[in-house]
Amino acid sequence: MSKRHFLTLLDFSRTELQQVLDRAIELKKMRQDGVIYEPMKNKVLGMIFEKSSTRTRVSFEAGMAQFGGSAIFLSPRDTQLGRGEPIEDSARVISRMVDIVMIRTFSHDIIERFAEYSKVPVINALTDDHHPCQLLA
Secondary structure, X not given: OOOOOEOOHHXXXXXXXXXXXXXXXXXXXXXXXXXXXOOOOOOEEEEEEOOOOHHXXXXXXXHHHHOOOEEEEEOOOOOOEOOOEOHHHHHHHHHHHOOEEEEEOOOHHHHHHHHHHOXXXXXXXXXXXXXXXXXXX
């Protein structure tokens, strides 16, 4: 898996965003038709939540399961992002253990710093400045 982050809509071109939407429609139809498609088999998503959200958690966990992967939920009690452990250290350690990271946090600076030191792609599930996944939904 190549390392390309999705922190804002500007990380992808208009054409790429349209391709994402078109592919999502195809994948939804495949699922409705009973096609088993597991591109994330044996892959793990690390989900870091500093801001809670039922819909975000369920949608990311369900998506990983439907694509054959698994997800690990990390609440604010489970991580020390910027509180006792530097974000850079958290990024290095967590990204060695998972295949992709999703973060829902307050400051956009946190996710940018995490992405800078991560060995795997990082998805922005919400910051105070950007919410790219919701805009695509």
